[in-house]
Amino acid sequence: MLKQTDISAQGQAAAAKPESDAASPAAIGSEIRDLRKAKRLTIKALSEATGISIGHLSEIERGISSPSxxxxxxxxxxxGVTIGWFLHNAEESESAERRHIVRAGNRRSLRFSSGVADELLSPNLRGQLELLMSRFPPGAVGADVPYNHTGEEAGIVLSGALEMWIGDECFLLAEGDSFAFPSTTPHRYRNPGETEAVVIWAITPPSY
Known part of the structure; x- marks a missing residue:
C-alpha cells in the first residue's frame, strides 16, 4: 500500500534466529520470491541491488540453495525488510495453519519513517489478494506525492479520519466510511486528525 523505502520490519526476535533454525530453504525461498513479486521487482533488479548472481538468487527462491x-x-x-520477514512464517511445524490463518499476535508488520505502520492480515503474498491494517498517527502522510500501480484497492476506515486524493479529487473519510478505486489512478492519503486513524485495505494484486 505504501511506497516509501525508509522502513524497518518488526519481529527482531525472529531475525535473530540462528542459521540452524527449523525454517527450510524452500520455505524461505518462497517468502523471498513472494515479496519480490509483490514489489514488482525482477530477479535481475534484485541481483543488481544485492550483488548476488541471478543464478544463485533463482536457486535460493526455488529452495535448491540455502542462503547465507x-x-x-x-x-x-x-x-525493505529485515530477515525476520522471511523467517516469520517459514517454520514447518505450523505450516498447515499458517497457509490460511493469521493469529492476531503473529502478524508481520512494517513501520515507515512517517510513523505509518502496516500489518499484513493475509497469510502470505502469493495469492491474488492482499489484506492490510494500516495505522496512521496524527498528521502522518502515506506518500509525499501521488503514485499509481497495477490493480485495484478498497477499504474501510475503522477509526479516526483519512484524507484521500484519487486523481484530482480529494475526499475526507470518517469512521465507518469505505472506498474503492483502480490503483492505476494516482492516489495518496494522510491523517488530518488529532487521533490515530486505523484503516483496513484490500489490494489486488499484492503490492506490499
Whole structure:
C-alpha cells in the first residue's frame, strides 16, 4: 500500500534466529520470491541491488540453495525488510495453519519513517489478494506525492479520519466510511486528525 523505502520490519526476535533454525530453504525461498513479486521487482533488479548472481538468487527462491546469513541480510535490505520477514512464517511445524490463518499476535508488520505502520492480515503474498491494517498517527502522510500501480484497492476506515486524493479529487473519510478505486489512478492519503486513524485495505494484486 505504501511506497516509501525508509522502513524497518518488526519481529527482531525472529531475525535473530540462528542459521540452524527449523525454517527450510524452500520455505524461505518462497517468502523471498513472494515479496519480490509483490514489489514488482525482477530477479535481475534484485541481483543488481544485492550483488548476488541471478543464478544463485533463482536457486535460493526455488529452495535448491540455502542462503547465507549475509545473503539473507542483503536480500532483506534490498526488499525493505529485515530477515525476520522471511523467517516469520517459514517454520514447518505450523505450516498447515499458517497457509490460511493469521493469529492476531503473529502478524508481520512494517513501520515507515512517517510513523505509518502496516500489518499484513493475509497469510502470505502469493495469492491474488492482499489484506492490510494500516495505522496512521496524527498528521502522518502515506506518500509525499501521488503514485499509481497495477490493480485495484478498497477499504474501510475503522477509526479516526483519512484524507484521500484519487486523481484530482480529494475526499475526507470518517469512521465507518469505505472506498474503492483502480490503483492505476494516482492516489495518496494522510491523517488530518488529532487521533490515530486505523484503516483496513484490500489490494489486488499484492503490492506490499
Amino acid at each position: 546469513i549475509k545473503a539473507l541480510h542483503d536480500i532483506a535490505r534490498a526488499l
